[in-house]
Amino acid sequence: MPTESISGKMKNSNLTGWALASPLMLVLLVFLVAPIIMIVVVSFWGATEWSIYPAFLFDNYEFLLTSDVTYRVFLNTFKYAFITWVCTLLIGFTVAYFLAFHIRTLTWQIALFLLCTIPFLTSNIIRMISWIPFLGRNGIANSTLISMGVIEEPLEWLLFSDFSVILAFVHLYTLFMVVPIFNTMMRIDKSLIEASVDAGATGWQTLWHVIIPLTKPGIMIGTIFVVALVMGDFITVRFMSGSQSANMGRLIQNDIALLQYPSASATAVILLITVLILIGTLLRFVDIRKEL
């Protein structure tokens, strides 16, 4: 009898487990899995100038993967992601380091941390657009530099260039680097740093041999945020490059504007696979599970 009641209980707790997980599962199924399946399905559909029709064709992929435009845009997407990653990492690490190791009281740490998040109270687009009057041909930056006598002609590359795109990306996404790195750094036992100093390590040696290795999971999480956000972006590239550069997001957006949904879906699938491979590779190097 007891065995029966135990197995009965097990069945019961199994059921409870499924019941508890089902709301989240339902949400993920409806809002994540189903749309992705839909995109994959549509990516095989056919299209003419005026219609799209259900089919199972490889035309979209063939066109995409044989076009030299795709590769150039892909390369550009990677370039944006890489340069933005380097800049956000350097700035994010420095800010997090300052907050975690140079600010002594928790109150000030929290206060300064909240200060970092204040720009996020305004919308993405507004923060981005506010660069335009600053960087423009007759903008604040150029007129200041001219009046200071540093330059004679306005700098053309400040706005509607790769520079302005990356500047906006860095401005928008650095916080996504600061937060996870700060979080990991706060968990580093301060006595480890004393132990390092006790062993005769200089400040740089402590940074390189103790702090950076222990901050790796945070760096990795920040990297995933930033890379995923930059690779999937289209609006920043459009506004800040003045529609002069393109990335994968812009390609998809263009297709959608022309109602070429199958082609847009195929591009989206390729982008998704690329980002997943990228993140998968990153995760092989660092175990982030203990951060979650």
Next chain:
Amino acid sequence: MRNNIELELVSLTKRYGATVAVDAISYHFSAGTYACLLGPSGCGKSSTLRMIAGHEMVSDGAIIVGGRNISNLPPAKRGTAMMFQNYALFPHLTVLDNVAFSLAMKGVDQKTRRARALELLELVDMTLMADRLPAQLSGGQQQRAALARALITKPDILLLDEPLSALDPFLRVRMRAELKKLQRELGITFVHVTHGQDEALALADEIVVMNNAKIEQAGKTRVVFDAPNTAFVARFLGSHNVVSMPEGMVAVRSDALKVTNDKSAKLPGTITNIEYQGTHVAVTASIANEQEVTALLSDKDFFGNPKELGEVVGLDWEASAAHALAS
């Protein structure tokens, strides 16, 4: 083996804002001694150790090692090494790399530093664990690894911050024997911070009892234990009764206290507790002014003349067993 590098604290002071954590303490540690800084939490013993290590700035006074004032030197230039309370092993490095860390920072080549680290691991009997990560070690093994890491710098003085507090009682007794053995073999000075009096008595050649940022009493362990100067020291070291007598406060060791039926005994008392401890029996009696005293009787003495709870007895001691206390 014994080295002759002495450690001296000269009116060493630590202030945090308005609070004084260590108040102008002076003490001379002899060379090659095992010294314990003993006191309740917040008495300033850890701050003292951290100042010697260089992880805390000295507010006033000086720390002299081998005739040289090291108060303002960086930790690695002081000839001291510290073993941290939670061992502070680098979680991302193997035991071997942890031990070899300071050599790596000095730029010693890998082969030499591996060989040297293995020597140290041999010393603490951890050769087999060389390739493990700290998380894969037990508490005792982590402590050995931390010891090896501290000793690889060839320190003149090893500073230990509550090294045994993270271990279970059984392991604690074993590790303290190993610490003592290691200190004897190396012949260097160990300064060990603890709040456990049994640990301090078992290990220390010299004992420094601290309270309220000051040294309450310091000297050879036996001298301090046999003749505590103050009621605080007598109570903190344990095994002493502090009794208020007409001539003032005196300390009487528990094992010097006799329980008799004699009417001429120094104090009358009523037995409130009898605790059998195997080789000994602890008899607690309440005496005048709501004071309590404990007599430690050998089991033979007690069971030769057993007493009951609530029995009125006389408490007596030899005149030479009582030590007058400075309040």
